[in-house]
Amino acid sequence: xxxxxxxxxxxxxxxxxxxxxxSESRMDLRADADHLLRAVTVFRGLGWGYLSAITGLDAPxxxxxxxxxxxxxxxxxxxxxxxxxxxxxTFRVEVPRDHATVPSISGVVPSAALFERELSEMxxxxxxxxxxGKRQFLSDDWPPGVYPLRKDFVPESAVAVAHSxxxxxxxxxxxxxxxxxxxxxxxxKEPGHFEFSVDGEIITGxxxxxxxxxxxxxxxxxxxxxxxxLYLVERICGICSHIHATAxxxxxxxxxxxTVPPRAQAIRTIIxxxxxxxxxxxxxxxxxxxxxxxxxxxxxxxxxxxxxDLLESVTGNRVNYSVNLLGGVKCDIDAAAVDAIRRxxxxxxxxxxxxxxxxxxxxSFLRRTRGVGAISHEMSVRYGTVGPxxxxxxxxTDLRQAAPYAAYGQFPVEPIVSQACDQEARFVVRVxxxxxxxxxxxxxxxxxxxxxxAIPAPRKVPEGEAISxxxxxRGELFYYLRSTGGVKPDRVKVRTPSLxxxxxxxxxxxxxxxxxxxxILAGIDPCFSCNDRSVTLRRSGRAxxxxxxxxxxxxxWEDLRAYGIRYYGGSH
Amino acid sequence: MDVLLALVVxxxxxxxIAASLAYEYVDRKLVARFQNRVGPRWFQPLAxxxxxxxxxxxxxxxxxxxxxxxxxLAALAGALxxxxxxxxxxxxxxxxxxxxxxxxxYLMMMMTxxxxxxxxxxxxxxxxxxxxxxxxxxxxxxxxxxLALLGPAIAAGSWRISExxxxxxxxxxxxxxxxxxxxxxxxxxxxxxxxxxxxxxEAETEIVSGALTEYSGxxxxxxxxxxxxxxxxxxxxxxxxxxxxLGNPLQFLAKTLALLxxxxxxxxxxxxxxxxxxxxxxxxxxxxxxxxxxLVLIALKFAGVQL
Numbered sequence: 001x002x003x004x005x006x007x008x009x010x011x012x013x014x015x016x017x018x019x020x021x022x023s024e025s026r027m028d029l030r031a032d033a034d035h036l037l038r039a040v041t042v043f044r045g046l047g048w049g050y051l052s053a054i055t056g057l058d059a060p061x062x063x064x065x066x067x068x069x070x071x072x073x074x075x076x077x078x079x080x081x082x083x084x085x086x087x088x089x090t091f092r093v094e095v096p097r098d099h100a101t102v103p104s105i106s107g108v109v110p111s112a113a114l115f116e117r118e119l120s121e122m123x124x125x126x127x128x129x130x131x132x133g134k135r136q137f138l139s140d141d142w143p144p145g146v147y148p149l150r151k152d153f154v155p156e157s158a159v160a161v162a163h164s165x166x167x168x169x170x171x172x173x174x175x176x177x178x179x180x181x182x183x184x185x186x187x188x189k190e191p192g193h194f195e196f197s198v199d200g201e202i203i204t205g206x207x208x209x210x211x212x213x214x215x216x217x218x219x220x221x222x223x224x225x226x227x228x229x230l231y232l233v234e235r236i237c238g239i240c241s242h243i244h245a246t247a248x249x250x251x252x253x254x255x256x257x258x259t260v261p262p263r264a265q266a267i268r269t270i271i272x273x274x275x276x277x278x279x280x281x282x283x284x285x286x287x288x289x290x291x292x293x294x295x296x297x298x299x300x301x302x303x304x305x306x307x308x309d310l311l312e313s314v315t316g317n318r319v320n321y322s323v324n325l326l327g328g329v330k331c332d333i334d335a336a337a338v339d340a341i342r343r344x345x346x347x348x349x350x351x352x353x354x355x356x357x358x359x360x361x362x363x364s365f366l367r368r369t370r371g372v373g374a375i376s377h378e379m380s381v382r383y384g385t386v387g388p389x390x391x392x393x394x395x396x397t398d399l400r401q402a403a404p405y406a407a408y409g410q411f412p413v414e415p416i417v418s419q420a421c422d423q424e425a426r427f428v429v430r431v432x433x434x435x436x437x438x439x440x441x442x443x444x445x446x447x448x449x450x451x452x453x454a455i456p457a458p459r460k461v462p463e464g465e466a467i468s469x470x471x472x473x474r475g476e477l478f479y480y481l482r483s484t485g486g487v488k489p490d491r492v493k494v495r496t497p498s499l500x501x502x503x504x505x506x507x508x509x510x511x512x513x514x515x516x517x518x519x520i521l522a523g524i525d526p527c528f529s530c531n532d533r534s535v536t537l538r539r540s541g542r543a544x545x546x547x548x549x550x551x552x553x554x555x556x557w558e559d560l561r562a563y564g565i566r567y568y569g570g571s572h
Numbered sequence: 573m574d575v576l577l578a579l580v581v582x583x584x585x586x587x588x589i590a591a592s593l594a595y596e597y598v599d600r601k602l603v604a605r606f607q608n609r610v611g612p613r614w615f616q617p618l619a620x621x622x623x624x625x626x627x628x629x630x631x632x633x634x635x636x637x638x639x640x641x642x643x644x645l646a647a648l649a650g651a652l653x654x655x656x657x658x659x660x661x662x663x664x665x666x667x668x669x670x671x672x673x674x675x676x677x678y679l680m681m682m683m684t685x686x687x688x689x690x691x692x693x694x695x696x697x698x699x700x701x702x703x704x705x706x707x708x709x710x711x712x713x714x715x716x717x718x719l720a721l722l723g724p725a726i727a728a729g730s731w732r733i734s735e736x737x738x739x740x741x742x743x744x745x746x747x748x749x750x751x752x753x754x755x756x757x758x759x760x761x762x763x764x765x766x767x768x769x770x771x772x773x774e775a776e777t778e779i780v781s782g783a784l785t786e787y788s789g790x791x792x793x794x795x796x797x798x799x800x801x802x803x804x805x806x807x808x809x810x811x812x813x814x815x816x817x818l819g820n821p822l823q824f825l826a827k828t829l830a831l832l833x834x835x836x837x838x839x840x841x842x843x844x845x846x847x848x849x850x851x852x853x854x855x856x857x858x859x860x861x862x863x864x865x866x867l868v869l870i871a872l873k874f875a876g877v878q879l
Binding site: 290368 | 606607608609610697698701768769771772775776777778779780840841842843844845846847848849
């Protein structure tokens with residue numbers, strides 16, 4: 001399929017860009033900055049794929065990243081990754097470091113705007129024609145002219161500059177009233193800043209500011225070994241930690257041409273699905289809470305504990321599971337664990353049926369979700385939404401089916417799609433995805449392959465680049481990895497699903513009611529961290545009182561839970 | 573001496589405060605159990621109250637300090653005064669006059685007015701939106717709520733709470749004869765207290781804490797206490813009118829707690845209504861139901877039917 005597509009693309013843009021096909025599913029189009037916009041316009045005219053990410057690569061001095069003759073000061077490569085199914089078409093542009101400027105493609109591809117903003121803030125590339133806007137990723141006191149993802153960046157150069165804290169409403173036009181949400185606000189579980197101008201209860205304008213928890217992980221990965229970076233990227237998200245580690249691991253394994261044992265792939269996939277179950281149940285509770293339905297919140301989080309316990313019993317951790325190794329997995333699933341997972345999944349399936357009934361029939365809840373925040377299919381495609389948010393708007397893409405990775409090739413997934421486009425559809429899609437997860441987990445457990453858990457991975461990874469795309473609970477997660485043959489990655493580019501969904505949300509809230517804002521924001525499931533808990537405690541005399549003996553300082557899970565119930569039950 | 577005692581200890585003052593904190597506890601515990609949570613310990617409402625009292629009270633810039641400090645007191649005073657006119661603990665009200673029912677309803681309304689003013693007094697955007705919502709909601713539930721309380725009064729032929737209570741004790745429970753009025757009164761009380769699903773004026777996920785966002789210490793404690801007292805008064809009034817009157821403390825406990833259990837269940841059953849949905853519900857359903865009830869009542873009264 002992709003071969004014929006590629007020849008079609010080559011025929012269309014071949015005169016504007018040099019085509020190569022480095023692998024079966026990939027095609028590179030080298031264009032110079034002046035022809036980029038025309039090439040992309042022609043390419044979009046074919047109606048092929050969607051923009052998945054834009055990667056910037058800094059190569060100071062020496063040869064350019066694209067093999068072009070070296071300039072005095074080196075080059076910056078800019079990669080525009082368009083995807084459809086397993087196929088990736090990459091437009092590659094190279095610009096001199098001292099005069100890094102490219103045209104904005106956001107006029108042709110609206111979803112590019114946030115990616116281009118990131119490019120200009122992180123790599124100092126001037127994107128001509130990108131609508132002016134406030135900073136999104138770097139903090140307000142970040143010095144101008146310092147670009148953290150450039151290779152010659154030194155932390156010492158990031159000296160905070162004086163800036164005046166923005167005053168809410170200082171830019172208010174007469175007759176408008178701005179309601180700020182965030183950076184700290186009960187509706188947000190993670191800091192972000194939104195300003196909504198309202199007319200009474202109706203939203204007339206919206207803007208977003210991101211970057212409050214930007215931790216420089218992409219930069220940090222460049223300074224760690226391939227193995228260390230695995231543990232770093234796992235900490236990008238507190239909810240979907242495993243999927244980050246999986247995307248990274250799959251990418252590195254592709255670079256190093258490792259063939260991972262089938263049992264390892266199956267276990268990875270099981271953990272992926274358990275993680276999706278926990279993420280969707282967590283989301284269900286939060287989204288219900290945003291609509292003021294706290295009973296559903298409490299119930300779904302109570303049931304979520306079932307899958308959290310399973311994850312903990314299999315991996316030893318509740319948040320950063322650390323299941324993946326380069327070349328395999330760390331933990332096995334034995335017969336006892338198989339039984340426990342089956343029981344847990346059975347229970348959760350029954351509960352999910354109940355929740356599906358609630359979100360589709362509860363009159364008071366439907367008044368808050370039906371017809372609210374509708375992102376039309378056209379809008380969803382235009383702004384490049386991903387994951388369940390997109391599938392609730394009729395976009396059928398689910399990478400588990402469209403571009404199978406890990407064990408999804410042997411255990412096919414059916415994408416859950418709804419045409420209803422509104423908030424109710426997002427509930428229905430996610431709850432129905434839970435059933436798909438349960439089915440998948442059972443099937444993999446039924447046919448769990450035997451064999452090794454891991455094969456040894458080399459310390460140095462051969463030179464090259466790899467693109468790894470996986471379906472995180474929130475949608476497509478994109479990793480671009482580049483190796484120069486050393487012990488450290490040269491570039492780790494991460495594009496998280498939430499980043500793709502902001503544009504559609506900011507556009508869809510206009511005209512909605514203020515009361516629906518938290519509901520709509522929650523609808524895309526913006527990523528936030530969940531708390532870790534420790535099960536190793538120094539015992540105080542009273543706390544462990546009911547336990548016989550006194551030598552153990554490590555509490556079992558049952559002890560901790562019993563302690564919690566005693567503590568909050570008021571018996572002390 | 574008796575007057576002082578009635579004002580400070582029983583049935584006004586201390587007793588009402590203690591009882592209302594106890595009812596807050598029952599309410600919170602019930603909702604928690606319905607949601608499969610553990611819920612607070614019995615002294616938690618008192619602990620919250622004391623904690624707020626000793627906290628620093630932050631007065632934000634740009635407010636009228638007199639109003640900022642005075643409004644919580646006015647709200648609390650209104651609620652405490654209203655408590656004197658109702659058959660608290662099932663005993664005869666300590667005060668009463670012809671038409672004290674109307675006075676009590678308006679004293680109870682002071683709370684919402686004070687909250688609205690408190691929100692409009694600050695420059696905080698959440699407070700302003702909350703204040704607008706609180707007052708909007710006031711205008712939607714207040715008329716049906718008042719009409720629903722007038723039903724039993726018309727049946728009894730008196731606008732004096734103690735006489736309606738006496739009438740109710742000697743006749744068939746009015747929840748049977750005026751079911752519509754009972755439903756409107758109970759739901760109206762939930763609207764008055766901004767309990768879920770009518771908590772749009774203080775919806776935390778939208779406007780943090782609504783009109784009271786800027787209140788931190790004492791002021792917040794008084795507003796919360798005032799609301800607890802209103803809950804107690806409201807439950808007392810509705811059980812006196814609709815549940816066969818209140819004659820002794822035992823009846824009082826049984827009837828008000830039964831009502832509280834119903835409101836707690838209603839609180840955990842629904843998603844929050846948007847403010848436009850609340851207003852629509854009250855004017856399209858609440859007001860119509862209360863009016864129908866009242867018209868039927870008046871017609872029967874003219875026809876000479878003994879209710």
